[in-house]
Amino acid sequence: MAIKADLVIIGGGPAGMSAAVAAYDAGIRDIIILERDKSLGGILRQCIHNGFGLHRFKEELTGPEYAYRYEMQVREKNIPFKLNTMVLDITSDKVVTAMNSEDGLFQIEAKSIILAMGCRERSKGALNIAGYRPAGIFTAGTAQKFVNIDGYMPGREVVILGSGDIGLIMARRMTLEGAKVKAVCELMPYSGGLARNIEQCLNDFNIPLHLSHTVVEVHGKERVTGVTIAKVDERRKPIPETRQFIECDTLLLSVGLLPENELTKCADIALDRITGGAVVDQNRQTEIEGVFACGNVLHVHDLVDYVSEESEIAGKAAAEYILGNKKPATDINLVTDGKVRYTVPQKISAEENVTVYFRVADVYRDVAIVVRDGENVLINKKKQKVAPGEMEAITITAEMIKNLEGKTLSFSIEQKEGK
């Protein structure tokens, strides 16, 4: 026998909690958050470094502190949540199947669902690194959990592949705990992490960052004994003459994050090929009415502040949907030129101001972000530098698009005039 609920939120991390609070504030009480871990907070629990909350709270918090602010709100408002609860399936008619040790397998018929499952790290499998498969190869996040939550050292001499933020943060973390981080290799000619993290996580500790380098071979039959790195050419192919052996016992991988959309697929919800998350409108509603998505399950964010912001939109919209308030049709499609890789949302309405988030495909300097309605330029925003590691945001006002010629807005990166 299925239980009923107005709103089921899948995931009790920053996205799920923000969405829950926003839905509550919009008048919804029959909410249930389903969280697979043993406490609320999601991945922030292991992100013990600071730098969270500058936008939201105007102060610099650590991950656990940021999460706790939302957890307190959830608790104060008595929003129900179930911990250690894994959602196994959702259907397009909004039946959620979940399991935990107290309730066993159970189903909830929801009026509305918010998907807030977060993301996972790309694993070593996709990299096809030659060599053995010894112990000592971890994703940066797995190592982070071992060190910060379990209190164990997964390595002493470390090479990190990938300069994503988690990799950079772990370079510092392992160093502070007494490990020697010998190198960070980045396949691309630029880092995927924030500039401040290169500065305070690598430069502070004299950890070399090798751009346009990759790990081509892992050595060691039982535990890693070293890695061979090599420089790559413009087509990202390793150059054999540049092979170089580095002795180490650990290889950490920080080679990208992927939205975790297995459940989204269960409900046959269309995904965006680029983001790996659902296609959504400005309310973060997926193509199934009443099913919303927010946070890293929708697209990978670099700042949790933006996750909270986005999740509030989803939470509020879910509340409106449950209360039966009609939202304006979202019939304007946002398209990109490839230099702008994607936008979230992908569809908007002409009746509200909307902030559009996007990422670019490469590092571009002295360019303009251009938004067009056909030939007509609506926005031309100059930027000194845009980079794939940093999410951009641009606001489109209802005023700008009230008299659109077409039903499509195009986003592009263009050289400034005269350049």
Added chain:
Amino acid sequence: MIRELTCIVCPKGCQLKVELDGKKVVSVEGYTCKRGLAYAESECVAPMRTLTTTAPVEGGGVVPVKTNKPVPKELLFECMAEVNKARVPADAKLGEVVIENILGTGADVVTTRNVKI
């Protein structure tokens, strides 16, 4: 002398140019907020960092902690050693002081979550 820095105050990561006369800051370019200006000045004179790490809990396990204000960068490893010697009570709440005025820096080491979850 001109020193180029990446500001670490916020995720923007502004590129700063600091003109120095010995250890004295003459001018700063490239900052976009007051905190950035302050960072540039302090970074060239006496660089400071907030330490985030874990501290051992009485009876086993670890709990995340931080210094509640930045400490001199060159003291990071010494601070680590101090924190590792501490023992946080198993019932400590978020914000509880683990070490007061660590190494005379004026910063306290505080927990950043409840030990018990």
Added chain:
Amino acid sequence: MFDIVIIGAGVVGGLVAETLAKYDKKVCILDKASDVAMGATRANSAIVHAGFDAKEGSLKAQLNVRGSVLMEDVCRRLGVKYQNNEALVVGFENERAEVEALYERGVKNGVQGLRVIEKDEMLALEPNLNPELACALLATTSSIVCPYELCLAAIGNAMDNGVELTLDFEVTSIEKADGKYIIKSADGRKVEATYVINSAGLYSDEIAKMTGDGDFTVNARRGEYMLLDKDCGTFTQRTIFHTPTKMGKGILISPTVDGNLLVGPTSVDIDDKEDNSTTAEGFATLFAKSAENVANLPFNKVITSFCGLRSTGSTGDFIIKERDGVITLGGIESPGLSSAPAIAEYVENILNGLGALGEKKASFKAERKPAHYFRELSMEEKNEIIKKDPAYGRIVCRCEGITEGEIVEALTTNPCARDLDGVKRRTRSGMGRCQGGFCSPTVVELIAKERNIPFESVTKFGKGSIINYGKTKGDN
């Protein structure tokens, strides 16, 4: 003192042990690794070949065809996943003669259900095949199993029926004295037995030398594989081979019983019997060769790559012989998995011929609960179990949906898992698309608790494969 000692806990040794467990004899399996199924059984193509490939009249042909017939029932009895997914051996127009020759050979070998089909039928069966291909041999008896699942179940059932298993026992000498064999290990342990069965895979030649038989050698042949996400599990329904070369059956593409897609193996003779490393050249070969058979294989969906070593014997055929109470099973390369149930039967016959086995015991339990039974249960049945043991309500591995209860079971069911990879092979925890990123810390914790060892003593696969170097700080 044992009646029979089996050296090598792979799928061949395992099925031999399970067969001998029916008799009232003291049997022991030895292996140098810290778990069973760590040699060729750990990493191979997982195919139950129909039997058209081996040369007519060879032992390989005889045992392959017989093994393929026996396999389905063995799997049913041991609760091992088995899927009769059929196979296609595809060829271009200039390879038509070879496709037809395979058909002829299969018929001579006594293989049922073979047919040569033309392009249209072939593409109708498998739309993702390369449309340049001309024809194919369809083998309707070809099937897939998971080789280590079969090995684990066979050894588990043998142990439940009284067979002993001794791991980390690297045999360094075998001597005969007073009518019994004394087998010594590298670390000074000693086991005695009347009969010895050498199913030591890659090392079967070295074990044979210790028993005074030096007339064959076994070489390692490297085979690299890539495993693709379950998204791609139906890319082909059948196992797709290309017409074979002298180095083997070429690079196949096959679904696995667990719903992934497997591509491989490469085939390179190497000198080092321990060198199961993958190579950049190997990956390049897999990309290039698989493209001959199918169009647009989604290589961006690779979740892991690995390498297995085949035991290639110097005679070209399986080397099975008995001398003075020692039965040697040498050079058991492909189709070794397919032949394994028949090899076990063959060994049983030899031992019976020697009068070594006597009567079967009445207490033998032939049926085994599948290791993956929990996943097959209905919601109500699962809830019954969770009520009794809440650990079955806690999912540890998100990608494959494996519960704590199932992991604890793997740590407490014969042959008990002892390390991270052991849990992975038994439960699939860590085998999904995140490759253990999320679950491995929890699994390490469960292993430490269940085995009552410190967290940092838990290994990936025994010996020096340590995962953690101890606590970062704090008290012990």
